[in-house]
Amino acid sequence: MGEIAVRVDDLGKRYRLVQRPPYRTLRDALMSRMTHPLRGLRRGTIEDSSFWALRGASFEVSPGEVVGVVGRNGAGKSTLLKILSRITEPTEGRAEIRGRVGSLLEVGTGFHPELTGRENVYLNGAILGMRKAEIDRRFDEIVAFAEVEKFLETPVKHYSSGMYMRLAFAVAAHLESEILMVDEVLAVGDAQFQRKCLGKMSEVAHAGRTVLFVSHNMKAVRNLCGRALWISGGRLRRSGPTGEVVEEYLRDADMVSGGATLGDRIARLPADPAFRLLDVAVLQDGLATTILRSDLPVLVRVTYDVVQPVRELRVYFDIVDEQDDILIRSFHDEHEELIREIAPGRYTSTATLPANLLANRAYRLVVHAGIYNRRSCTGPGVPVELTVQAAGGINRAYPGDALRAKLQPLIAWQTRTEG
Amino acid sequence: MRGQVSPEPTGREAPVTVVEPASGWRLPDFGELWRYRDLLFFLALRDLQVRYKQTALGAAWAVLQPVFTMLVFSVFFGRLARVPSDGLPYPVFTFAALLPWQLFSYTLTQSGNSLVANERLLTKVYFPRLLIPMSSVVSGLVDFGIAFVVLLGLAAWYRIPPTAAILVLPLLVLFVVITAFAVGLWLSALNVQYRDVRHTLPFLTQLWLFVTPVAYPSSLVPERFRLVYGLNPMAGVVDGFRWALLKGAPAPGPMLLVSVGTVLVLLVGGLFYFRRMERSFADVV
Numbered sequence A: 001m002g003e004i005a006v007r008v009d010d011l012g013k014r015y016r017l018v019q020r021p022p023y024r025t026l027r028d029a030l031m032s033r034m035t036h037p038l039r040g041l042r043r044g045t046i047e048d049s050s051f052w053a054l055r056g057a058s059f060e061v062s063p064g065e066v067v068g069v070v071g072r073n074g075a076g077k078s079t080l081l082k083i084l085s086r087i088t089e090p091t092e093g094r095a096e097i098r099g100r101v102g103s104l105l106e107v108g109t110g111f112h113p114e115l116t117g118r119e120n121v122y123l124n125g126a127i128l129g130m131r132k133a134e135i136d137r138r139f140d141e142i143v144a145f146a147e148v149e150k151f152l153e154t155p156v157k158h159y160s161s162g163m164y165m166r167l168a169f170a171v172a173a174h175l176e177s178e179i180l181m182v183d184e185v186l187a188v189g190d191a192q193f194q195r196k197c198l199g200k201m202s203e204v205a206h207a208g209r210t211v212l213f214v215s216h217n218m219k220a221v222r223n224l225c226g227r228a229l230w231i232s233g234g235r236l237r238r239s240g241p242t243g244e245v246v247e248e249y250l251r252d253a254d255m256v257s258g259g260a261t262l263g264d265r266i267a268r269l270p271a272d273p274a275f276r277l278l279d280v281a282v283l284q285d286g287l288a289t290t291i292l293r294s295d296l297p298v299l300v301r302v303t304y305d306v307v308q309p310v311r312e313l314r315v316y317f318d319i320v321d322e323q324d325d326i327l328i329r330s331f332h333d334e335h336e337e338l339i340r341e342i343a344p345g346r347y348t349s350t351a352t353l354p355a356n357l358l359a360n361r362a363y364r365l366v367v368h369a370g371i372y373n374r375r376s377c378t379g380p381g382v383p384v385e386l387t388v389q390a391a392g393g394i395n396r397a398y399p400g401d402a403l404r405a406k407l408q409p410l411i412a413w414q415t416r417t418e419g
Numbered sequence B: 001m002r003g004q005v006s007p008e009p010t011g012r013e014a015p016v017t018v019v020e021p022a023s024g025w026r027l028p029d030f031g032e033l034w035r036y037r038d039l040l041f042f043l044a045l046r047d048l049q050v051r052y053k054q055t056a057l058g059a060a061w062a063v064l065q066p067v068f069t070m071l072v073f074s075v076f077f078g079r080l081a082r083v084p085s086d087g088l089p090y091p092v093f094t095f096a097a098l099l100p101w102q103l104f105s106y107t108l109t110q111s112g113n114s115l116v117a118n119e120r121l122l123t124k125v126y127f128p129r130l131l132i133p134m135s136s137v138v139s140g141l142v143d144f145g146i147a148f149v150v151l152l153g154l155a156a157w158y159r160i161p162p163t164a165a166i167l168v169l170p171l172l173v174l175f176v177v178i179t180a181f182a183v184g185l186w187l188s189a190l191n192v193q194y195r196d197v198r199h200t201l202p203f204l205t206q207l208w209l210f211v212t213p214v215a216y217p218s219s220l221v222p223e224r225f226r227l228v229y230g231l232n233p234m235a236g237v238v239d240g241f242r243w244a245l246l247k248g249a250p251a252p253g254p255m256l257l258v259s260v261g262t263v264l265v266l267l268v269g270g271l272f273y274f275r276r277m278e279r280s281f282a283d284v285v
Helices: A026-035 A077-084 A117-127 A132-146 A161-173 A191-206 A218-224 A242-253 A262-267 B030-035 B037-051 B058-080 B090-117 B119-124 B131-157 B164-193 B196-210 B223-229 B233-245 B255-278
Strands: A006-016 A050-061 A066-070 A092-098 A101-104 A179-183 A210-214 A227-232 A235-241 A275-284 A291-293 A298-306 A313-320 A326-331 A345-353 A362-371 A382-389 B016-019
Touching: A006 A077, A050 A077, A050 A092, A050 A227, A066 A077, A066 A218, A066 A242, A077 A092, A077 A101, A077 A179, A077 A210, A117 A132, A117 A161, A117 B037, A132 A161, A132 B037, A161 A191, A191 A210, A191 A218, A210 A218, A218 A242, A227 A242, A235 A242, A262 A275, A262 A382, A275 A291, A275 A362, A275 A382, A298 A313, A298 A362, B030 B037, B037 B131, B058 B090, B058 B131, B090 B119, B090 B131, B090 B164, B090 B196, B090 B233, B131 B164, B164 B196, B164 B233, B164 B255, B223 B255, B233 B255
Parallel strands: A050 A235, A066 A210, A066 A227, A101 A179, A179 A210, A291 A382
Antiparallel strands: A006 A050, A006 A092, A092 B016, A227 A235, A275 A298, A298 A345, A313 A326, A313 A362, A362 A382
């Protein structure tokens, strides 16, 4: 057995950014030629509009190692996995993979709604690279894992989404490959499904298979992976023991463009005779993080000192989009009905943003405090950049449809026929 | 995709995959295609299983289409326009040509649209892309098989016994499939880049029908143009079909050889072109 399972050498992928409608037609090509007769004659226009989704990535993975890949949306994690699973070709560099590769970039790729559970297991297994004999051998195990024994002969379009997910994950999880690449599949499905998948993943990890695991779920990465790669802006930023890399990554997520840390920004606020901001924290699932999942509540915790008795002090935050439009503004005393005097002391105000409210996009949270109709106590406020990853609550069969809205609250719908 | 897997894993030796940018023109990796033969089977099976779901008439469609076309052709071309039919009853004459024609046009349309229709697969999982247009060939063959039984019945009705030439028929069927596949390769790869292909396909098959001797015999074409006419591969093969199935139909001449040559060029060129384009499928589709 070789001592290296995956060797990646200076791998890079460049995409061309062409301003064009979702798909091209010859007519479009002809029209743009007529309206911009000189475009494309000048060299360099193409170079200008290309970007490197990944560049200069080099690392090695030993057999049996379970490696987590972390980074923000668009950092290049998925591109890396797509190149290694040969879905897309690198622009430069080279990778060598020793052993059979199974990749799971999406749950249920190739599932056909009209086919039965049994038919889909075979089809999906073959798509993932299994031979028929191999699927025959693992069939009972797959069905048992998915808990769909009774519905094997039912078309999967009649499955509940939970059954569908379980079956799809089960097929992939039983792939007999030496190397497994998994991209964020745990972001879908309900909590029970995720627990089951995580269990299976750790079983795979302990069975001595090599795993590359992309996830925004830092808890899962911590539990499963011995080592982590942090990809940022298309570059491999850091590689090392999971604990250290994840911690550094989360700390980095608190930074904004100026390079100032949250602590610096708070320290630089103008002094106020009555109010002193001490800390702002964003928490999810018990962890301080600014990389959020859409399907869990988000806590915004503000810690401050009140230095002298004060009336009409309000602590609040805005959630702002990239155009600086305020999408949400919420005050700490919204639920009260009268104005009170606040005694000096240390306070913590915690707001809970409900699950399934934010959309799959970036936001800025700005924390303020002010005295009603008199002054702001925090100058421009304290900004914290947030990234939200969609998870549950949207129909993932229609990718992209959810992206247009600035907020994505889960709205209850009911549809029935009127005869 | 330029990943190369070393030959079948021998013993416990793990296969090594190399991922790197490709250069130049190459042929497909036939060894890899062979290793993925089970997937070809399941993709074809899926197309068959899904094909007539939610239709009232189901597989009867495989028969209805050629039969109704034959009836219309027989009335308008055979009866009213008195198009010659090489001394054969017109309905059998045209039906024997409609079968390979429908196999061709169906396969061409399916394979031409196949990559775009399987977009999700292209962007989420790796396998030899060639399997997708290949699998769309199979369901056309099943339809052909069903309609073929009708043709045999029709020939018996007109008391036209088959000749020994019928043994060549499998070769001719293979030829039709390869022709459709060769053209489909070009169109499917183009379709990924330019969705115009989707709109061109119905139009293309319609025009192609008129330049193929389905409703009329190729003997209508003046002798000196026959070889040029053979550049349309379907012209040679349709003549071949009549000859193989119907006693009394003239044997195809050198025109068929020209057709074979055309298809070989289309096929090899198509394989190279497809392989060249497949690198960017996942990025463009």
